[in-house]
Amino acid sequence: MTAAAHFSRRAFLQGSLGALTLAVTAKGWITTAAAAQAETRKYGADSMPGGTVDDPLVFVSIAADGAVTIVAHRAEMGTGVRTSLPMVVADEMEARWERVQVIQAPADEARYGNQNVDGSRSMRHFLMPMRRVGAAARQMLEAAAAARWSVPVGEVKAEQHEVVHLPTGRRLSYGDLAADAAKQPVPTGDALKLKARSEFRYIGKEQVRLVDLEAIGKGQATYGMDMRLPGMVYAVVARPPVVGGRVRRVDSAKALAVPGVLKVVEIPAMQGAPAFQPLGGVAVVARNTWAARQGRDALQIEWDDGPNATYDSAAYRQTLQAAARAPGKTMRNQGDAAQAWAKAPDAQRLAAEYYVPHLAHASMEPPVATVQIKGNGAEVWTSIQNPIAARDAVAARLKLEPANVKVNVLLLGGGFGRKSKPDFVDEAAIIARAMPEGTPVKLVWTREDDIRHDYLHTVSVERLEAVIDPQGQVQSWLHRSAAPTIASLFAEGAKGQQMFESAMSAINMPYRIPNVRVETAEVEAHARIGWFRSVANIPHAFAAQCFIDELAHRAGKDPQAFALDLIGPARQIDPGALADTWNYTESPERYPYDTGRLRGVIEAACKGAGWGRTLPKGHGLGLAFCYSFMSYTATVVEVAVDDKGEVRVVAVDMAMDCGPQINPERIRAQMEGGAIMGLSLALTSEITFEKGRVTQSNFHDYEVLRHNASPRVIRTHLVNDDHALPPGGVGEPPVPPVAPALCNAIFAATGKRVRSLPVRKVA
Amino acid sequence: MTQLQINGSTQDVNVPDEMPLLWVLRDELGMTGTKFGCGMAMCGACTVHMDGAPVRSCLTPVSVATGRQISTIEGMEADPVGRAVQQAWITQNVAQCGYCQAGQIMTAVSLLKATPQPTEQEIADAMSGNICRCGTYPRILAAIQQAARQLAQGAKQ
Numbered sequence: 001m002t003a004a005a006h007f008s009r010r011a012f013l014q015g016s017l018g019a020l021t022l023a024v025t026a027k028g029w030i031t032t033a034a035a036a037q038a039e040t041r042k043y044g045a046d047s048m049p050g051g052t053v054d055d056p057l058v059f060v061s062i063a064a065d066g067a068v069t070i071v072a073h074r075a076e077m078g079t080g081v082r083t084s085l086p087m088v089v090a091d092e093m094e095a096r097w098e099r100v101q102v103i104q105a106p107a108d109e110a111r112y113g114n115q116n117v118d119g120s121r122s123m124r125h126f127l128m129p130m131r132r133v134g135a136a137a138r139q140m141l142e143a144a145a146a147a148r149w150s151v152p153v154g155e156v157k158a159e160q161h162e163v164v165h166l167p168t169g170r171r172l173s174y175g176d177l178a179a180d181a182a183k184q185p186v187p188t189g190d191a192l193k194l195k196a197r198s199e200f201r202y203i204g205k206e207q208v209r210l211v212d213l214e215a216i217g218k219g220q221a222t223y224g225m226d227m228r229l230p231g232m233v234y235a236v237v238a239r240p241p242v243v244g245g246r247v248r249r250v251d252s253a254k255a256l257a258v259p260g261v262l263k264v265v266e267i268p269a270m271q272g273a274p275a276f277q278p279l280g281g282v283a284v285v286a287r288n289t290w291a292a293r294q295g296r297d298a299l300q301i302e303w304d305d306g307p308n309a310t311y312d313s314a315a316y317r318q319t320l321q322a323a324a325r326a327p328g329k330t331m332r333n334q335g336d337a338a339q340a341w342a343k344a345p346d347a348q349r350l351a352a353e354y355y356v357p358h359l360a361h362a363s364m365e366p367p368v369a370t371v372q373i374k375g376n377g378a379e380v381w382t383s384i385q386n387p388i389a390a391r392d393a394v395a396a397r398l399k400l401e402p403a404n405v406k407v408n409v410l411l412l413g414g415g416f417g418r419k420s421k422p423d424f425v426d427e428a429a430i431i432a433r434a435m436p437e438g439t440p441v442k443l444v445w446t447r448e449d450d451i452r453h454d455y456l457h458t459v460s461v462e463r464l465e466a467v468i469d470p471q472g473q474v475q476s477w478l479h480r481s482a483a484p485t486i487a488s489l490f491a492e493g494a495k496g497q498q499m500f501e502s503a504m505s506a507i508n509m510p511y512r513i514p515n516v517r518v519e520t521a522e523v524e525a526h527a528r529i530g531w532f533r534s535v536a537n538i539p540h541a542f543a544a545q546c547f548i549d550e551l552a553h554r555a556g557k558d559p560q561a562f563a564l565d566l567i568g569p570a571r572q573i574d575p576g577a578l579a580d581t582w583n584y585t586e587s588p589e590r591y592p593y594d595t596g597r598l599r600g601v602i603e604a605a606c607k608g609a610g611w612g613r614t615l616p617k618g619h620g621l622g623l624a625f626c627y628s629f630m631s632y633t634a635t636v637v638e639v640a641v642d643d644k645g646e647v648r649v650v651a652v653d654m655a656m657d658c659g660p661q662i663n664p665e666r667i668r669a670q671m672e673g674g675a676i677m678g679l680s681l682a683l684t685s686e687i688t689f690e691k692g693r694v695t696q697s698n699f700h701d702y703e704v705l706r707h708n709a710s711p712r713v714i715r716t717h718l719v720n721d722d723h724a725l726p727p728g729g730v731g732e733p734p735v736p737p738v739a740p741a742l743c744n745a746i747f748a749a750t751g752k753r754v755r756s757l758p759v760r761k762v763a
Numbered sequence: 764m765t766q767l768q769i770n771g772s773t774q775d776v777n778v779p780d781e782m783p784l785l786w787v788l789r790d791e792l793g794m795t796g797t798k799f800g801c802g803m804a805m806c807g808a809c810t811v812h813m814d815g816a817p818v819r820s821c822l823t824p825v826s827v828a829t830g831r832q833i834s835t836i837e838g839m840e841a842d843p844v845g846r847a848v849q850q851a852w853i854t855q856n857v858a859q860c861g862y863c864q865a866g867q868i869m870t871a872v873s874l875l876k877a878t879p880q881p882t883e884q885e886i887a888d889a890m891s892g893n894i895c896r897c898g899t900y901p902r903i904l905a906a907i908q909q910a911a912r913q914l915a916q917g918a919k920q
Contacts, residue, residue, distance in 0.1 A: 078860030078897045209856060216861035217849040219796020219836030223862055226795035234790065259779065288790035289799070290782050364800050364808060364862040364896050413798070413862025414896050447801040665856060669899075673859055676898025699805035699894060707890040710900035712883060 043587035045125035048116065049388065050109030054129040056137040056186060058111060059089060066161060066175030068095045073105040073112035074122045075385055076212070077363075077415035078673075079731045080666035081122040083211045085130050088662060091202040092134025092195055093141070094158040095174070102211045107387030107407035115409075117385040118420045118531075119584070120629035120729025123662055127727050135194050139187045144180035145172045160201075197723050204721065206665040212411065224383025224410045227370040229440040235431045236292045236444055237267060238299050239281040239453050242692035243527055244270060244306035250282050254298040260291030264299070265434040267427060273492040274528045276393055278427045279453055285431060289444050305692055311526035313459070313688035313695075317355065320461035323482040323521035324353060329496050332507040332579035335515030337465075340476035344467040348475075350554055351465040354543035355756040356739075358687035359457035359532055360702055365413020366445040367424035371432040377404035378432070382425050383412035390422035397429045416677075417531040421455055451702050452694040455530025456687055458483045462543030467515075472555030474566060476515035479506055479544060483536075484525035495522035497536065503582040505540035505626055505736065508575060510595050512568045518579075527689065533677060537628045537736040545624035545740030546755065549747065559623050559744065560606050570596025584629055590726050591630050597657045597720060598627060601634040604655035604717040609636035618642060619650065622744025624737040629729030631658040635675070635737040639745040645762035647746065649679055651713040654734060659725035661718055667730050671716040674734020680705040682739035684758050765825055769794070770838030780826035784818075785809045787825050788835065796836035796865050800894070807893030808862065810869040811835050817873040819892075836865035844914060845872050851910035859897035867893050871907050880911055 045052045053059075059071045070089050076082035086102045089095075105112050113129065114121075138158045145163035146153040149170065156163050162171045174181075187193075202208050215221040240246060246269035255264055262285045269280035284295035341349065369382035371394065378398055384390050387407045395402040412419055428443035435441055445453075460483030467476040485501060487494035497506075497520040507518045532538070552562035572592040575583040583591060602625050606612075609621060618640050625634035638650040652675045661667055684703035688695045696702040743754045752762055767774045767787070776791050788794040788811070797820055800808030804819035811820045812834040813827075839845030848871050858864045867890065874881055874889040881889065886907050895903070 076860075080859075209853065210858060210861075212861060213853055213856065213858055216858045216864050217852045217868060218840060219794075219865045221861055222795070223798075225799060225862075226789075228793055228795070288778075288782075288786055290786035290790070293802075362896055364806065364860070364894065365798070366800075411862075412860060414860045416896075444799075447803070447806075669856065669859055669902075672901055673898035676900060677896070680898075698803055699801050700803070704894055704896060705898070705900075706892075706894060707900045707903065708887040709891075710887075710898075712901070712904065714901050 043590070044585060045114065047585050048114040048125065050112070050114040052125060052129040053111065053113035054132040056133045056140065057182065059133045060093065060137045062174050062178035062181070064175050064178060066099055066173050068100045068174065070100055070102055071105050071112065072102050073115055074126070075115070075117045075387065075409045075412055077117060077385060077412035077419065079122070079670060080210060080663060081117065083208060084123065084663040084666055085126055087202045087208050088127060088130040089134040091200055092131050093137040094160055096161040097202060097208055099161055104409050106409065107391045109388050115387050116420070117415070118417065120732040124630060124727045124729055127660070127662060131194055132192060135192055136186050139193060140181040140184040141174060141177050143184045144177045148172060148177070148180065203662055204664065208663065222410055223365055223413045224368045224381065225365050225413060225444070227381040227410060227442060229370065229372065232370070232440040232442055233262060233285050233287065233435065234289045234292045234442050234444060235283050235285045235428070236289070236296050236446060237281050237283045237427055237449070238296050238301055239279045239449065240269070240303050241452070242305040242308050243274065243279065244308050246280055246304050246306065247282060247301055248304040249302040251300040254300065255284055255295040258291060258295040258298055260287040261295035262286055263434065265431050267430055274489050276389060276421050276423050276426065278423050278430065283427070283431045285435065285441065293446065308526040309692040311689045311692045313357070313690070316459065316526070317461065320459070320482040320523060321353065323523050324461040324463040324480050326521070328480055328519035328521040330517065330519055331499070331502040332516060332518040335476070337476040337478045337515040337517035340467050340515040341465055341478065348467050348469060349465070350468060350551060351463070352547055352550060352755060354462045354539070354546060356460050356539040356542055357757060358459045358527065359681055359685055360451050360454040360687050361416040361418035361532055362450060362702060362704060363412070363414025363416055363418060366447055366450040367419065368442065368444050369425040369428040370440055370442040371425070371428040372440040373398065373432050373437055376400060377406070378429065380405065380407040380425060381410055382407065383410050383419060384422060384425065385412065385415045385420040386422065389420070390425040393422045393426040394429045397426055398433060416533045418455060421530065447699070448697045451696050451698060455489070455528045457532035457538065458486070458529050458536070460539040462539055464543055464547040466547070466551055468551055468554055472557055474511065474513045474551060477511070477513045478517045480519040480521060481506055481540065482521035482523050483539060484523055484529050486529050486531060488525035488529055493524070495524055496520045500582045501536040503580045504536035504628060505544060506536070508578045508580040508593065508627070509544060510573050510578065510593050510598070511566045534628060534732040534735040537626060538681065538739070541624065541626045541736035542739045542757065545626070545737065546743050549622065549744040550753065560602065560611055563602060563623065563625070564599060567595050567598055570599060586630060593627060597632045598625060600719050601625060601632045601655040601657050604719045605634035605636045605653045608653035608655065608715050608717045609638065609651070611636060618749055620745045620747065620749030622741045622746070622748055624740035624744060626733065626736040628733045628736055630726070631656060631728030631730065631733040633733045633737050635741040637738070637741040637745045639742060639749055641746060641749045641762050647683065647759060647762060649711040649742065651715065652711050652738070653715045653717065655717040655719055656733060657720040658728035658730050658733070660723040660727050661721045662727070664718055667718060668716045670730050671734045672714045675714050675738055676705050676710055678735045678738025679742065682742045682757055682759055683709065684760065686758050765829055767825070767828055767833060768831065769833045770835060770841070776825070778825055781824045783821050784811065784823045784825050784828045785820040788820065794835055794837055798862055798865055800863065806863070807870060808866040810866040810893065812869060812873060815873070815876065817870050836869060839868060839872060842872065844875050847910045847914050848872050848875065848906070851906040851913065854909060855902045855906040857899050857902040857906050859899055863893060863895045867895065867903055871903070871910070875907065875911055875914065879914060881907065
């Protein structure tokens with residue numbers, strides 16, 4: 001597969017922005033992008049492979065008994081889309097939710113539209129198509145009833161699984177009308193009548209539970225890990241401990257002697273940029289997972305570590321730090337920050353550096369895939385965010401027509417960006433190819449595999465420099481990021497953060513500062529750099545939001561008042577005016593940066609937390625905020641720090657404005673979960689390398705937040721439920737403000753600045 | 764041949780003595796409600812009950828389970844405490860991805876059997892061996908408190 005094709009898998013890397021990202025050394029790339037796209041640029045869902053589909057005959061079927069089946073075409077990884085999108089359809093079509101069954105679509109973007117569950121896009125891109133699906137189905141049922149009764153369609157109304165003839169009160173059930181309705185023309189354009197907001201039964205209410213909720217509690221829900229087929233065999237892979245390494249010599253004799261082990265299969269080494277390739281290594285196939293693991297332990301492998309054998313996190317941090325202190329590539333420039341800095345007296349200067357380490361996703365279900373080859377086709381069962389990428393990887397590997405590869409999408413036991421990459425499905429295909437035809441192979445990653453061989457969140461040093469005048473006004477702002485780029489995954493040797501990374505909370509900040517410069521340092525990647533829930537917003541918002549707090553204290557002002565003053569009055573800013581030509585692929589007209597909405601969430605979070613109240617000794621409140629994935633979030637954390645420096649999170653208040661709130665109950669769940677994931681990375685999680693190898697291996701040394709460290713109180717504040725606004729993302733936006741809010745709270749409690757994650761404890 | 768008592772019925776399996784119970788349940792018996800999360804008793808996803816006590820099946824050799832009463836998530840509906848906990852889990856909309864929830868429920872059931880009215884601290888302590896990466900801890904706390912209340916009311920009637 002070409003690098004360009006790989007780029008198309010992630011909307012960050014879409015279209016000419018993606019192509020441009022490939023030309024990483026190209027000069028003047030912002031203007032190139034603008035020129036290339038001025039005429040033809042498509043935005044949002046239209047820019048995604050497959051776009052959107054709103055044909056009711058694709059998504060809805062009604063049985064003669066009235067049972068309504070709605071297709072969920074996006075994978076469920078815990079955000080609730082498998083419930084929320086069908087719920088939108090059911091609402092518009094006036095179906096009774098208890099009569100609705102949801103079925104999961106296989107990979108088929110030509111039929112269903114884009115299926116890449118990533119970038120907090122599911123509701124953003126499919127709210128309106130799913131509303132149109134439901135509304136069209138409702139109107140077709142009404143038309144069928146009107147025809148049956150020979151009355152004008154204006155006299156009938158769909159209502160809770162029935163169509164009523166208003167003048168006479170006659171009723172026909174959806175089951176009675178199903179066959180006729182399917183033959184009605186599909187209404188489009190002006191003929192399509194969406195519900196008024198006052199008519200919603202499920203949208204914006206808290207009536208609908210997860211479709212899988214009961215099955216989950218009974219252990220009956222089927223995740224990728226739970227796939228079983230007759231004659232299935234199980235495989236695990238010993239992978240090169242260093243990215244880019246390869247097998248020099250392998251002795252399989254002892255592995256093959258383990259009872260239950262059937263076969264040993266070599267996985268070819270990765271070539272060039274990692275993309276979605278398997279890392280290579282040696283697979284052991286056995287009658288069960290445990291025998292396969294025993295077999296793997298018995299392999300004797302000599303590795304050639306390759307060019308990343310010296311990757312060392314302590315040394316690399318020095319590299320990043322040095323890079324962050326030297327001029328980098330300009331991503332945004334306004335006024336003259338360098339001159340303002342040079343002219344300012346020391347007393348008006350403030351500089352700080354922030355560090356965020358590599359992070360592993362560590363979804364509770366490690367990567368897993370089952371592949372069965374049948375003649376000129378193959379069938380796949382897996383838990384994956386991007387089913388089409390899995391289909392294409394398997395088709396390419398097995399030299400099959402993509403149409404002959406069926407990818408069944410099972411529930412994901414978490415994803416967080418890791419399961420966008422189908423490398424593990426490709427591994428399963430390689431192993432299945434080595435087995436007698438028709439043998440289903442389940443490839444299981446162990447937790448150690450998951451921690452050691454992840455597509456990691458980048459590692460970064462962020463340097464900020466500001467000039468703040470005696471009146472407390474910020475006169476200049478420099479933000480320089482030094483972090484390996486996700487582009488290195490697709491283009492070998494790519495250095496320096498790209499537009500789509502800088503446009504996640506580095507360049508696109510709306511503060512009233514006359515001199516602004518944002519730069520990125522060109523540093524090399526030595527690991528597979530992937531995307532982790534909220535991506536580059538994590539380090540950028542951590543640095544910028546802690547720095548604003550530092551500036552507030554330097555100015556002697558309350559951090560909330562200082563932030564609101566820096567943001568200024570409510571106004572809509574063209575992202576292009578902030579040098580942001582990416583805007584999460586969305587139209588700048590449709591999705592401007594709205595400082596009024598940002599102010600709104602800051603005020604809501606502060607109000608919820610009782611900002612300014614008197615706190616017990618050792619407690620502190622910290623504020624941070626972020627605009628990401630077209631949604632606005634603000635978080636206030638209350639911490640208690642004891643005299644040994646142990647940090648306890650007392651409470652979290654999180655406010656979000658995601659525009660229309662479609663399934664508020666699940667939005668709150670994402671906010672609570674985002675708070676906890678944000679605290680995990682803030683407090684305890686860190687991946688480090690020594691001699692090219694990941695130091696951590698399991699939950700004892702890659703620590704994530706546990707129940708006893710979780711705040712007892714997480715208050716969520718949903719604001720501005722405005723259906724006139726286009727929808728914002730929900731899954732990722734809760735994460736970025738959490739870590740800076742925590743560190744700002746620690747400062748408020750102790751007077752000590754923590755600029756390096758994870759915090760662990762306050763020194 | 765190893766004989767196991769699982770959820771009240773007898774199962775025969777032909778596996779090595781040292782094979783962990785988790786893989787016997789999942790791969791040999793097809794009982795996939797019990798989840799694999801870490802393989803070293805660090806995450807709790809594989810929690811089952813052995814003679815009523817919670818154990819991590821990923822590190823429990825099948826030989827140790829022989830002659831004991833094993834309960835898994837699939838057996839919780841038949842257990843009054845299990846049923847109350849499952850119901851509370853639904854009422855509180857606990858699950859996000861749901862993968863860890865079987866283990867969470869198994870630990871919660873054993874907590875409530877040993878400590879019918881746990882304090883918040885006792886809940887936090889008992890549940891801290893079970894990781895949820897989606898971050899459902901606040902709702903787990905609420906669900907356990909709700910189940911405890913319901914069981915107490917049921918006991919009075």
